[in-house]
Amino acid sequence: MVNELNTPSYLQMESISKAFPGVQALDNASLSVRAAEIHGLVGENGAGKSTIIKVLAGVYSPDEGSIVIDNIEQKNHSPASVHEAGVRFIHQELNLVPHFTVAESVFMGQEISSPVGLRKRQMRSRAEDFLQQSLQYQLSGKKLIRDLGVAERKLVQIARALIDNKAKVVVFDEPTGPLASNEVEQLFRAIRGLRERGIAIVYVSHYLGEITDLCDRVTVFRNGKTVSVLAGADAENSQTIIQQMVGRDITTLYPERRRVSEKFVLSCAGLSCQPYFQGVDLNVSAGEIVGIAGLVGSGREELIDVLYGLKKATAGTVELDGQALRVNKPHIAVKNGIVLVPRDRRNAGLVLDMTVADNINLASLDEVSTFKLERKGLGRKRATALADKLDIRPKNVNAVVRYLSGGNQQKVVLAKWLATGSRLFVMDEPTIGVDIGAKVEIYQLIADLASGSNAESDGAGVIISSSDPSELLGLCDRIIVLLRGEIIAVKAVDELTLDSLLALTTGGVVATAGALH
């Protein structure tokens, strides 16, 4: 495939700005994609990737800027008009009906029908043909979605977006997250096939290895701005891309290092949970912050679930303070001093319609009660003390948690666990959806936890699982890297740089593969 440098852009987003209360999500950003091009879009969490995708989708209307698709300026930009213009989205979530067949899913909302009803056979053969010819995959149209593998479901999603042959721009949002490496290859073949057909492709991913493999050009976002558009050799060099992505001084964000004790708080051996991860050995000392790095699908999320008893381990042992422990339910974890700050804060971290005070006291109700009767005044006092310490706003513990900002919500989750005085804090994406100011505060809190100024004199152990490598580097003492269900590296933080950590987690490109030893 030849890519003329002066080919006109097929999709052109110019000077897009979009602000949300307190956040300038996009600041004069631009993105332009040519026909028959795979265009990578990269940037750290919060750099503005998903915002610009949502602007393109018509979900957000930009405060400023213009969108031109196929030389037509989009005036009344809406989801429907975007679809009409030939832009298709392959969402990260598999938006499919589990009990539909492949053919039904492909034609969902766009069924072929005649006066005597649906042309099921025709839809089936067209779906099968499309999968075969355009995506190079053979799949029976009669199979049920729930019987398919994740990669196959992804292909069905793609087929649904493209079956009407009107697609001109296809946006892939983190499509390989849950895929195994051979499945990724399968998907890539399909995407390259689309390029052959002259479709413009926007490819959003954290996996830099994939970006360099697949993309013709790469747009890098940072802090809501477009910092560069890389092409040619630059677009194939992950070092260059990383340099562009980072570029902010991160050291001042993070607290000072602490003394780490010799005593293990947590010690796991051979921990496995098929098919997500296997053979994980993990030790956490008192006062230590251990980071877990790994992409979506690396087993990172499931490891956290197993540590907290949300999933059952299929093999391996867990010791807490030297005592063997079987954690198969969260309440057992909490009783033994293991607590979780979950990634899905709004569903699992907080009871949204309860007040700040109720949420803070929820895990330590015994301490705010006499004869099991709640002492509201005492609870409020205790919650207020914690809320003050963590600077939770608004300064009203009777506020309903649902209406707090992300950062303050996360502080409520932390306050809940601080109130229990636990031994091991497991934190999954502790700063997701949190603005930079609150981030710094949360980092300091985590450091305080570990150094013991808040908990026992010994300091608690902390495990942080995060998809933000700079956060891990700034905060942790040691980092464990998971890749496709296995530990591929355990390193003290001094041995790592942002580049080498990124390279490790993304499965490495040839250039950085040397860092893998």
Place this chain on the structure above:
Amino acid sequence: MNTFFKTFTGIVVGATALVASVTATAGDHLSLEGKKVGIAVVGTQHFWDREAFNGAVDTVKKLGGEVVPVDGGRDNQVHADNHDILLTNKVDAVISILGDGAVEPKFEALKNAGIPVFTVDHSSPHAVNNTTSDNYYMGTTIGRYMADSIGGKGRVAIFNAFEGALRICGIRAGLWKYVMQDYPGIEVIQPELAEAFANAPEDARKKTLDFLNQNPKGTVDAIHVGCWDQPAIGIVQALEEAGRTEIKVTALDGGPETLEIMAEENSPFVANVAQQPNVIGSTAAMNVARHFHGETLLPQTYVDVMPVNGPEEAKAVYEKLGYGTLK
């Protein structure tokens, strides 16, 4: 047998003895040997239905017949549908206990298939014979007893939800009202009260409490239940709770629970007319045997009822009907 004859047999005990002796002697020459008899009952929650059903089942078995029982679970529709099952089961005869108009086409189909139908408490042009209590007698007797109990004058209330829904209730409540016409001193309180079928005693209790509230002491002299006596249990309870036991209660059917209440000292529940559901069921079964024996049956067979006036008669009837002994 006819109503006139019935009215003359005023002496309860005598009547019972008569029926009992008929039962005993009849069994000697009658037989249902080798016959398959379907017995459909609308439901068995209510003691009356259950007793009639058991009477029929026991007698068919005693006469050597085979029973195919079906129960409608107190749903008239299911009851009607059950006749279809009897039809496909190719029974030799059907005894159908109670039911509403939904059974008529089923009876017709059975008749057309050559299966004779014998009904209990449900007259039908397609049935060979209907065995029933003398509902006319029940309605008038209870009317007279109630009027007597309040000295022929006063204000009385009636629970009467089923007068329009069921023919037998129409007869009973209608004749009660007919009797009331002869007592110009008695006023029937309007609107009439309506009992619920489900949870009848508790429902009647609440409604009575509300009613008493609205009609203060001295303004009500009696409460009558138009077609049965389950609600009377709740009525008596309410009267006791409200301390208004001067109000007399009357009802129909004479189930064991209500007879027990009547037998109590100073019970406000003063009169009842007891049926013999077991004998009715048994009589229907014997009618089947008579039919197969070649006897000609009249369209209606009336089984004696037993007027119950006061605690002593309640005790006697309780024992007569085989419910046990009351102290």
Place this chain on the structure above:
Amino acid sequence: MATLNANSQSSAFNWRALTGYLPFIVFILMLGYLAVSAPQLLTTDSLDLILRQSVPTVVVCLGLAVVVIAGGDDVVAGGIDLSIPAAAVLAAAIMADQLTNHGTAFLPALSMAMGAAVIVGLVNAFLVVKVAMTPLLATLATSVATVGITKVVTSSRRINVDHPTIVSLRDNELGGLSVGVLLTLLLVLIFYFAVHRSKWGMSLQAVGGNRDAAELSGISVNRMLAQSFILASVAGGLASVFVLARGSGSSPGSEESLLLEMILATFLGAAFSPRRVVTLWGAVLGAVLVTALSIGFKSIGVNVFWTGCIKGALILLVVASAALATSKD
């Protein structure tokens, strides 16, 4: 937690699949047992009887299936319509009243009955879509109100109907099958076409299967939900004709048993569908099989008091095995 329900290839999978078939197996065994112990069940007369008696249940099941398909089969959060039998009985009462007491012709009477049923559906749709009540609560409330209104219409009396159309629906046969059964078959085919063979039906299924996905595909979820309740009430209205034919008139209180049969049959039907979801065919089959069981048990003289036990155990067997078959751990 929020992990994808990935395709598990472990050996436990087959066992779970088998658990899913358990209700079906138990059913077949029961029917087999009945057929052996009551051979007359296999005569054409009996089979015809089973079909004829299942007709009203089948028709209301069509309605419930539509609502469940559109709302998802979580009984509390998803779609359910408890008011269909009440609407059917109200419509039957109105039609009986018109035919018998007012001498109205069949078609005008039918349209009045249908109108009343559809009003129930509209109220449901309003409560669920506009007021955002849960379907369970909304339809429970309308069902209570509808039963009350039926009492006003009939004064709690039975109304006999001997209108020739109704009678022929009950008694006449065409090619060996009762007219009522044939009409029901036609109705089933129409509903099948609408739900499983039309674009509209696919949208309906999509809404029930994955609301977000449906919305993303440009389907108006609220409109589909409203339509499902209205269609259900239409099924209820149509069922009234068969209720009248079966009962040769309208009887008060017949909604209760119809309701329980409807729920049992529809959710039982899910166990028969290869996709383990509520489908029209499943609901229809469920209704016929439940009737067959009832008739079968009566034929072998099982005490009627036990039927509730058997039905309850069946429901629990079906939902428990479904829950166990889909549980993640």
Place this chain on the structure above:
Amino acid sequence: MTENTQVKASSSASLKQQAVGFLKQFGFLLIIAAVFGFFSLYATNFLSSSNLLNIVEGSSILLILALGMTYIVALGGIDLSVGIAFDFGAAFAIVALKNYDLVWYLAVMVGVSGGLLVGLLNAFLVVKLSVSPFMATLGTFFIGSSVQRIFTNGGGPISHRGAPQEFRDLAVGKIAGIPSEIVIASVLLLVYFLFLEKSIFGKRIHAIGMQREAALVAGINVNRYLFWGFVIAGGTCAIGGIIGSANLRMFSPLAGYSYLLDAIAAVFIGASLSRNGRPSVSGTLIGVLFLGMIANGLNLMGLNFNTKDALEGVILVVVLMLAVYQQKSLGKS
């Protein structure tokens, strides 16, 4: 919406908006007041103290069942078998008295254990077999009804006129001059209020009902709470059944069913009254009294009973609609 914008919005709101806001907040209470006023005018004797006492006393059993239902709804479920637990309570107590000659308090305990048994079955189905509460309790309802009919040979009542006076007094006696039904219901109301609204167990129960996953992650043993919830609700409903049986000195099979819809309605009316749409003990009390008031008022108005039933149904729909609407619009602002 943040606090700030809310404050601004309300300060700049016109009088009309304030009126609308007031209606949204207190609309339902206004309806109650209006209905009360209507009955005072048009239902003879409605306002008499004996009638008001009647309403309260007549609502006692429903209140007890509704309390059990409140518990289950607070946990995020629904219980269609409250009536069965009621029946079992009544049956066990009456049989214990009549056939086994037990002392009255032992009979009461036996009765309660009958309800616990029903609750245990539900708990087992919901917790161990992961059946949804609706389906589990529906199954229990079928089975429980059937068992009663088998046991009573078709559904005949079991009457025991000779029940000891102490047992009868549970329903018709007076404690300190107050009808004992009211006393028992009040005690249960208080216990439930303390338990569900004031104790740390209640807090956890509400957390489970609001967001089960968050409760789980907060270290609450969700399954244990679900389990005991069904068991305790079963026992509570059985107390209602025991009082019912003491009232009439008999057990009428399937009598509990007549309370089911009212119990559900009362709980949801009550839930819609609370700010966040949660079921609450105080809300349930209001719901029960409201239903009792409507039934009593319509009775006193001397309407035809068919009209009365229809009116009750329509009022139920309208009231639930307004209550849910009010609660939803409160939640949005």
